[in-house]
Amino acid sequence: MTTIQSTTTAITSLYEQDFYLWLQTNINLLKEGKFAEVDLENLLEELESMGRSDKNGLKSNLRVLLMHLLKYKYQPENQTNSWNYTIIEHRIRLRDTFKTSPSLYRFFEEIFNESYQDARELAAAETGLSIKVFPSESPFTVEEVLNADFLPAESEDSENME
Structure with a gap:
């Protein structure tokens, strides 16, 4: 050898x-x-894994953020400081991701609708509301979701949705 x-x-x-x-x-x-x-083989595997990990983290943060925005909009009577904290925390995480990897913004836009569907399921499970309460299309734009000053207004139908 x-x-x-x-x-x-x-x-x-x-x-x-x-x-x-x-x-x-x-x-x-x-x-x-x-x-x-x-050790090229393991090094390449680790580099590929890092990319997957960044994408999975972005998707997870987006799901949690969308779920909390839905809860905020459709269960205004249950709003807590914890919900506000979670919204802020996950916006910061997304902002940090885009600072270090701006090219992931395109991926963010690609998975937005899929992540919204996941967030609907999670919001329904956590709130006990029917998934039908939450619109099939996101009531929030990409820009609103990332906007630090945006919080959704109470839904007009939220009182009749249980």
């Missing part, structure tokens, strides 16, 4: 034993230009 193969094998086994040390070792190898010694 050559020295490079043995180094690569050692780094690959390090991946299973000490992830942080594996990461630092690969970073140093890349900085030193020792590309043949980098």
Whole structure:
């Protein structure tokens, strides 16, 4: 076995034993230009995983935000500071995501309607209201959802929806 193969094998086994040390070792190898010694297979897998993780986090934050906006609009009598906090928190998380990865905004727009459907289900489950209470199309625009000053007005029909 050559020295490079043995180094690569050692780094690959390090991946299973000490992830942080594996990461630092690969970073140093890349900085030193020792590309043949980098654990490329695991490194590529980790990079792909990071992209999926960012997308999943964005989708999760959007769902939670939409669900709370629905609850705010369709159960105004139950509004709490906790709901306001959650709305603010998830807007901040989305804003942070777009600061570090502006290209994810396009993904946000692509999944908006799908996430709204998920939020309808979650809102119905949490409030005990029928899913039919919540419109099949989002009553909120993308801009409103991200607008720190936007809170939905009470629905005219909210009193008759239980």
